[in-house]
Amino acid sequence: DAKTTQPPSMDCAEGRAANLPCNHSTISGNEYVYWYRQIHSQGPQYIIHGLKNNETNEMASLIITEDRKSSTLILPHATLRDTAVYYCIVRVATDFGNEKLTFGTGTRLTIIP
Amino acid sequence: DAGVTQSPTHLIKTRGQQVTLRCSPKSGHDTVSWYQQALGQGPQFIFQYYEEEERQRGNFPDRFSGHQFPNYSSELNVNALLLGDSALYLCASSLRLSPLHFGNGTRLTVT
Numbered sequence: 001d002a003k004t005t006q007p008p009s010m011d012c013a014e015g016r017a018a019n020l021p022c023n024h025s026t027i028s029g030n031e032y033v034y035w036y037r038q039i040h041s042q043g044p045q046y047i048i049h050g051l052k053n054n055e056t057n058e059m060a061s062l063i064i065t066e067d068r069k070s071s072t073l074i075l076p077h078a079t080l081r082d083t084a085v086y087y088c089i090v091r092v093a094t095d096f097g098n099e100k101l102t103f104g105t106g107t108r109l110t111i112i113p
Numbered sequence: 114d115a116g117v118t119q120s121p122t123h124l125i126k127t128r129g130q131q132v133t134l135r136c137s138p139k140s141g142h143d144t145v146s147w148y149q150q151a152l153g154q155g156p157q158f159i160f161q162y163y164e165e166e167e168r169q170r171g172n173f174p175d176r177f178s179g180h181q182f183p184n185y186s187s188e189l190n191v192n193a194l195l196l197g198d199s200a201l202y203l204c205a206s207s208l209r210l211s212p213l214h215f216g217n218g219t220r221l222t223v224t
Contacts, residue, residue: 034212043117043203043215044156087155100146100169101213103155 004088009108018075020107022088025069031092033064034101035073037084044087044103047073083111115140117216119204125222126194132221134189138206139214145187146213147179148203156203162187191221199223 005023012018024033032051036044048055048062050071055062061074075082087106118137126132138145144163148156158171162181176192185206191198199222205213 036213041217043205043217044213046212046214049212100158100161100171101156103157105153105155 004090004104006086006088006104006107008105009110011110011112012075012078013112014080015077018078018082018109018111020073020075020086020088020109021070022073023070024088024090027068027090028092031090033062033071034089034091035060035062036087036089036101036103037082038087038106039081039084047086078111080111080113082109084109117204117206117214119202119216119219121219122217123220123222125224127224128194128196130194131190131192132194134191134202134204134219134221136187136189136204136206136216138185138187138204142206142208142211142214143185144207144209145181145185146205146207147187147189148205148215149173150201150203150218152200159189194223196223 032049034049035047037047038044048057048060050062050064052064064071085106085108087103089101116139120135146161147159149159150156159173159177160170160179161168165181178190181187201218201220203215203218205215207213
């Protein structure tokens with residue numbers, strides 16, 4: 001799996017958009033970008049994933065650069081409940097192997113009131 | 114619709130003992146994976162079960178073993194516990210290419 005690089009920590013004001021970057025310069029053509037987050041004392045929570053097109057769901061938007069070497073997770077209107085560690089993971093999606101995710105240390109996002 | 118449930122939530126064991134952790138997958142999911150998360154680190158993949166067989170395994174010793182039952186629930190067993198086995202153990206379930214759904218884990222402390 002391709003390696004990802006994320007800043008260790010970020011702050012964002014409540015109500016503003018939180019933009020979390022991720023570098024994955026060695027990503028392969030068939031690798032997806034996944035984002036999970038982990039709120040203190042809970043298990044990781046799936047947020048969004050994409051291959052090369054930008055994606056949006058009820059939680060967030062995922063912007064992937066044209067060369068696919070980096071991506072940005074956008075939380076459009078951050079709330080205090082969005083304070084968590086955010087993990088960017090790249091993975092080939094197959095019938096077996098989708099479950100073997102390689103987590104790094106992620107970005108600790110703190111939402112400031 | 115219940116999500117992934119794990120039991121117990123907390124457990125304290127002594128070095129050398131054996132432990133069994135349990136997981137019930139999200140309704141409709143047939144694949145269970147187990148992860149170990151040490152303090153301050155991201156989760157690390159232990160193994161995956163599908164159709165009652167271990168399909169993939171991470172870099173963990175044979176002291177770590179598992180089982181999946183016909184109802185898709187799963188157990189993680191760790192023998193000869195070491196202090197370094199103290200961690201949060203996470204169970205995740207999925208169905209084919211769906212994203213993983215994680216439980217809130219079992220916090221294991223080895224003294």
